Amino acid sequence: MRGLFITLEGGDGAGKSTQIRNTEEFFARRGLTVTHTREPGGTRVSEKLRAILLDAENKEMHAVTEMLIYAAARAQHVREVVEPALERGEIVICDRFVDSSIAYQAFGRELGDMVAEVNRYATGGLKPDLTIWLDIDPETGRARATHDKDPDRLEQESTAFHTRVREGYASIAKAEPERFKRIDATGTVDEIRDEIYRFLEELCKARGL
Ligand code: TYD
Numbered sequence: 001m002r003g004l005f006i007t008l009e010g011g012d013g014a015g016k017s018t019q020i021r022n023t024e025e026f027f028a029r030r031g032l033t034v035t036h037t038r039e040p041g042g043t044r045v046s047e048k049l050r051a052i053l054l055d056a057e058n059k060e061m062h063a064v065t066e067m068l069i070y071a072a073a074r075a076q077h078v079r080e081v082v083e084p085a086l087e088r089g090e091i092v093i094c095d096r097f098v099d100s101s102i103a104y105q106a107f108g109r110e111l112g113d114m115v116a117e118v119n120r121y122a123t124g125g126l127k128p129d130l131t132i133w134l135d136i137d138p139e140t141g142r143a144r145a146t147h148d149k150d151p152d153r154l155e156q157e158s159t160a161f162h163t164r165v166r167e168g169y170a171s172i173a174k175a176e177p178e179r180f181k182r183i184d185a186t187g188t189v190d191e192i193r194d195e196i197y198r199f200l201e202e203l204c205k206a207r208g209l
Pocket residue numbers: 010011012016039040054070095096097098100101102104105154155
């Protein structure tokens with residue numbers, strides 16, 4: 001049987017890493033094999049592209065260039081890691097996916113519809129079975145974020161940019177309510193985990209897992 005593809009989305013300070021660990025644990029406890037990966041990255045080539053994307057020195061990078069590099073990293077990642085794991089029947093948990101490009105590049109950078117179009121080629125049409133969006137307003141998120149490194153190129157963007165990113169996620173939530181679930185990330189870690197677990201249980205039930 002084909003596996004499940006689950007993605008997590010959310011801005012700075014939303015607590016995504018902690019909840020990714022909780023999501024992994026949910027499936028591990030059921031004895032299922034989990035592949036945990038991330039975007040941009042997840043393969044040797046894609047991690048090289050990630051370094052270019054996040055390097056704060058690459059200030060002159062054009063929005064279209066940026067969008068294409070995210071898509072290029074994704075094209076490699078889908079074919080080398082995600083699809084093979086799904087074919088082996090594994091649970092793939094991915095930190096960010098196409099929805100990040102819709103939020104950051106289509107809305108944040110205001111590139112519009114071309115982003116979805118390019119990403120259809122990049123992914124070969126692959127869509128997550130479930131996406132969890134940890135929603136937090138950008139100011140609160142930034143204040144909560146603990147950085148052990150200097151802010152990367154995207155983190156350095158303005159509040160206006162991050163507000164557009166949030167609007168992008170909100171528009172996906174409206175368009176695809178079955179797949180794309182919003183969770184208020186101002187709750188406690190345990191509250192958020194419980195909400196995620198409810199969505200995961202629903203999904204498992206629907207898939208007979
Ligand atoms: P990362 O350090 O993984 O961010 P976070 O810890 O917030 O998940 O860096 C990824 C950055 O790249 C993040 O700011 C979001 C951005 N991004 C895009 O702009 N487009 C994309 O398609 C993806 C996958 C990420």
